[in-house]
Amino acid sequence: MSNFQKLVLDIETIGEDFDSLDKTTQENLTRWIKKESESDSEYKEALEELKNRLGFSPLTGEIVAIGILDCEKDEGVVYFQAPGKKISELKEENFVFKQCSEKEMLERFWEGAKKYNYFVTFNGRMFDVPFLMIRSAVHGIRPSKDLMRGRYFSQQNFDAVHVDLFDQLSFYGAMRRKGSLHLWSRAFGITSPKASGVTGDDVGRLFEEKKFLELARYNAGDLRATKELYERWEKYLNF
Numbered sequence: 168m169s170n171f172q173k174l175v176l177d178i179e180t181i182g183e184d185f186d187s188l189d190k191t192t193q194e195n196l197t198r199w200i201k202k203e204s205e206s207d208s209e210y211k212e213a214l215e216e217l218k219n220r221l222g223f224s225p226l227t228g229e230i231v232a233i234g235i236l237d238c239e240k241d242e243g244v245v246y247f248q249a250p251g252k253k254i255s256e257l258k259e260e261n262f263v264f265k266q267c268s269e270k271e272m273l274e275r276f277w278e279g280a281k282k283y284n285y286f287v288t289f290n291g292r293m294f295d296v297p298f299l300m301i302r303s304a305v306h307g308i309r310p311s312k313d314l315m316r317g318r319y320f321s322q323q324n325f326d327a328v329h330v331d332l333f334d335q336l337s338f339y340g341a342m343r344r345k346g347s348l349h350l351w352s353r354a355f356g357i358t359s360p361k362a363s364g365v366t367g368d369d370v371g372r373l374f375e376e377k378k379f380l381e382l383a384r385y386n387a388g389d390l391r392a393t394k395e396l397y398e399r400w401e402k403y404l405n406f
Contacts (some may be wrong), residue, residue: 169286169406171328173238176276176391176398178295179247179382182221182228182372196227222371223294225301232372233272233299234386235279244279245386246272249379257380260377261300264380268269270306277303277311283328286314287397289348289389298373332393335400348392357395360388 185193196217204210206373222228227299231253233389246267257264269273280286288295296314303310312327318339337345352359365373366384373382 172281172283173285174388175236175287175394177234178230179232179370179386180222180228181231181374185218225298229269230302232383234277234390236390241391245383247383264383273303273308281311285328287330289393292331301406349397352392355399357392360392
């Protein structure tokens, strides 16, 4: 696949503060848990879980980091938010870290994406790419590539092939247990991005504690693991 310019991508997101939402929005979000909860304690537990998952939807969340990694050059950039701080551009190993607003990072991502025609993600079809595209539209930005067109390669354009390793390694869901990036990394002997003790569940906390660079470095770890996992799939399982 020497004709392809390959880019690995990954995002980190946080949710809005539930208590700051208007009453209509709160009611809309909690309607089902009110119906399904059989006790006050069950409702409170479900409500807490809902609050912690607002970052999984572009309707109630935003992107706080976008990371990209050029497969051929093995060089990457992580754009990250750091409200209230001014952090100078930083280079560590093969990554550059740049502070941006959500709108700025989306503009830079789609501008850079024009140079590539092959995009690699882990669960990107179910999460990262729809989130990127919806948040872009919210900010009045038109994506430069349609990375959601066709789940199967035969349905995709040469200009924007999207390899979602979550799909490929589970054979489009044929495997009963599909596995997380950590489990796939562990199985293939790849350093997991969770090895440092940070997981996706910590993103909101890190952002709240203003540990913005730590969050950005976690994103870079996801990119490294995804790239290595892609190389294994490409070598041994891509037919």
